[in-house]
Amino acid sequence: MKRKVTQMRIGAGMLALAVLATSLTACASSGATSIVDKAKNDKKLVVGIKIDQPGWGLKKPDGTYAGFDVDVARYVAKALGVPESGITFKEAQSANREPFIQQGQVDMVVATYSITDERKKKISFAGPYLVTGQDILVRADDSSIADVESLKDKKVCGAQGSSSPKRLADKFGAEWESKNLTQQQGYGACLPLLQNKQVDAISTDATILAGFATQFPGQFKLIGKPFSTEKYGIGLKQDDKAGRDAVNNAIEAMFKDGTWRKAVDANLGEFGKFFSSPPSVERY
Amino acid sequence: MEAVVDELPVILQAFWLTVKLTVVSGVISLVWGTVLAAMRVSPLPVLRGAGTVYVNILRNTPLTLVIVFCGLGLGTVMDVQFSADDLSVDNFWLSTIGLSAYTSAFVCEVLRSGINTVPIGQAEAARSIGLTFPQTLRLVVLPQAVRAVVAPLGSLLIALTKNTTVAAAIGVAEAALRMKNLFDAHGSDIIPIFLGFAVGFLVLTLPVGLLFGWLARRVAVAR
Numbered sequence: 001m002k003r004k005v006t007q008m009r010i011g012a013g014m015l016a017l018a019v020l021a022t023s024l025t026a027c028a029s030s031g032a033t034s035i036v037d038k039a040k041n042d043k044k045l046v047v048g049i050k051i052d053q054p055g056w057g058l059k060k061p062d063g064t065y066a067g068f069d070v071d072v073a074r075y076v077a078k079a080l081g082v083p084e085s086g087i088t089f090k091e092a093q094s095a096n097r098e099p100f101i102q103q104g105q106v107d108m109v110v111a112t113y114s115i116t117d118e119r120k121k122k123i124s125f126a127g128p129y130l131v132t133g134q135d136i137l138v139r140a141d142d143s144s145i146a147d148v149e150s151l152k153d154k155k156v157c158g159a160q161g162s163s164s165p166k167r168l169a170d171k172f173g174a175e176w177e178s179k180n181l182t183q184q185q186g187y188g189a190c191l192p193l194l195q196n197k198q199v200d201a202i203s204t205d206a207t208i209l210a211g212f213a214t215q216f217p218g219q220f221k222l223i224g225k226p227f228s229t230e231k232y233g234i235g236l237k238q239d240d241k242a243g244r245d246a247v248n249n250a251i252e253a254m255f256k257d258g259t260w261r262k263a264v265d266a267n268l269g270e271f272g273k274f275f276s277s278p279p280s281v282e283r284y
Numbered sequence: 285m286e287a288v289v290d291e292l293p294v295i296l297q298a299f300w301l302t303v304k305l306t307v308v309s310g311v312i313s314l315v316w317g318t319v320l321a322a323m324r325v326s327p328l329p330v331l332r333g334a335g336t337v338y339v340n341i342l343r344n345t346p347l348t349l350v351i352v353f354c355g356l357g358l359g360t361v362m363d364v365q366f367s368a369d370d371l372s373v374d375n376f377w378l379s380t381i382g383l384s385a386y387t388s389a390f391v392c393e394v395l396r397s398g399i400n401t402v403p404i405g406q407a408e409a410a411r412s413i414g415l416t417f418p419q420t421l422r423l424v425v426l427p428q429a430v431r432a433v434v435a436p437l438g439s440l441l442i443a444l445t446k447n448t449t450v451a452a453a454i455g456v457a458e459a460a461l462r463m464k465n466l467f468d469a470h471g472s473d474i475i476p477i478f479l480g481f482a483v484g485f486l487v488l489t490l491p492v493g494l495l496f497g498w499l500a501r502r503v504a505v506a507r
Contacts, residue, residue: 094468161464161465161468163469178371178372179369185455192360193360199371
């Protein structure tokens with residue numbers, strides 16, 4: 001009996017070694033291959049998405065995912081030859097999106113991911129598949145806020161670790177930041193403050209605001225005058241030119257065959273009108 | 285490393301708020317904790333019961349829950365306001381209420397253990413010369429009790445310093461919240477920023493530990 005246990009231990013050890021060896025070679029090879037090859041050969045992709053962003057990437061209580069980013073990811077994966085069952089969604093938080101792509105933990109990131117030059121130093125972007133800008137969400141019965149200038153003497157809620165509150169703080173100064181700005185843990189936490197009139201407005205990308213506001217029809221309105229430009233792209237490995245081209249083709253096909261429009265309206269409801277037409281893809 | 289140097293004013297501002305939160309909540313918890321300890325050793329069953337219930341609820345509830353209750357429950361739903369036009373003042377006092385309510389339960393228990401180190405004969409002697417219960421506590425028992433628990437009170441203060449980071453949950457712009465914002469702005473410098481804030485906390489807490497260790501030895505009651 002004792003002998004059997006020892007044998008099993010040795011067996012387990014060898015198994016672990018074998019797994020380690022394959023994972024090591026997998027690491028070594030995945031750096032060189034394109035997402036196109038991986039999709040074609042494995043019929044599997046790992047996609048980084050947000051799981052807490054209504055309308056964009058949301059993990060529902062039953063474990064399925066919904067949102068515009070999810071629809072885009074599924075469309076692109078299908079165009080690359082990966083069926084819906086071959087997609088593994090993985091939560092990407094704002095701060096870990098670049099490391100996820102660089103380390104190969106995900107094959108692509110579709111997570112309200114703004115294209116910036118700073119980020120292009122580490123990864124590359126396909127798209128944009130949507131253009132938005134920082135906007136303002138107010139209570140539906142509040143007509144005192146017309147544009148960003150009227151926020152000067154209003155109280156505003158933003159999320160920690162988001163660049164949107166910083167833009168307002170830079171604009172209105174440190175005293176305004178201290179007195180008029182509160183930074184909560186995520187934009188979802190701002191909604192009760194807005195409902196209870198502790199703040200007068202929430203300000204960030206129109207996309208995110210629209211996503212939250214669709215959960216409470218009729219309670220909030222979007223000002224609809226964006227004062228910045230954010231281009232959402234799909235994050236890929238920096239040197240994967242072939243993959244970028246293929247994903248760009250898929251995005252353009254999605255614009256053309258009407259799937260893009262349908263996805264916007266399905267996920268954003270009454271706020272879909274703020275995203276009237278698809279942007280043009282920037283290839284590089 | 286550049287990120288830490290560039291953002292030094294922001295980081296220092298954040299830690300200044302951490303210090304303010306710690307000092308204000310520390311003072312309030314010391315006062316309120318002493319009152320609670322007095323209640324728990326008082327001859328009145330009602331006061332004893334009330335003190336016991338308070339301490340057991342607050343001591344056994346996670347701090348995050350207490351702080352979020354103060355922010356959402358008191359602040360948002362019950363509309364408790366400390367300033368009509370300044371959100372940071374509101375958040376500061378709401379989180380201070382939470383931190384003090386929580387920490388005072390621990391202060392109470394530390395003080396009570398100190399009271400137990402004072403020989404019963406002291407209190408009996410005090411009562412026999414005609415001192416009332418409050419006088420006995422104030423003049424005889426507490427001065428000796430506090431001396432016995434200086435070191436654990438120091439540990440509580442260190443814990444409180446670190447616990448102030450939970451105030452970020454309701455939007456107080458202290459060190460933890462600022463750190464989160466810096467992560468987003470300087471995604472490539474996550475480790476230096478992290479180390480910078482860790483050092484910041486060490487700078488605050490190490491001297492507290494040393495000071496209270498020294499103080500404990502100095503004021504110890506020789507028995």
